[in-house]
Amino acid sequence: MIIENPITITDRAAEEIKNILTQKKVPEGYFLRIGVKGGGGCGGAAFTLGFDKEKETDMSYTTKGISVVIEKRQMMFLIDLEVDFEDRRDERGFVFNKKNAQ
Structure with missing residues (x-):
């Protein structure tokens, strides 16, 4: 499912992500996965x-x-990130x- 950009990637971050894709030779067909881990407790x-x-x-x-x-x-948890x-x-x-x- 394609949606509008719920998460913003700055130009600096985009440049670094593209560098990693090239340097690490990430195979075609892989996506950048943005996720959330945890959420319980004080942290x-x-x-x-x-x-x-x-x-x-x-x-x-x-x-x-x-x-x-x-x-x-x-x-x-990720909208507006x-x-x-x-x-x-x-x-x-x-x-x-x-x-x-806020």
Whole structure:
């Protein structure tokens, strides 16, 4: 099922994802999977990124040339999420921001 972009990927994050796809030689037909892990306790949910094949239980869309899949049952936790990439002197990695967090 194709939907509008529920998750935003910044230009920096898109560039890094494309670099990983090339460097790691991710096979054709794999999507960027954005998900949520956990959610119980004080720590809350942790967002995850990986590469995977599309499943029947997924929603998919393309943004900035990247094919993305999200498990339908996780969608409510991921709407309005922004995936960014930071490259600082002491740390480097993907960062997840909720755009409409209150």
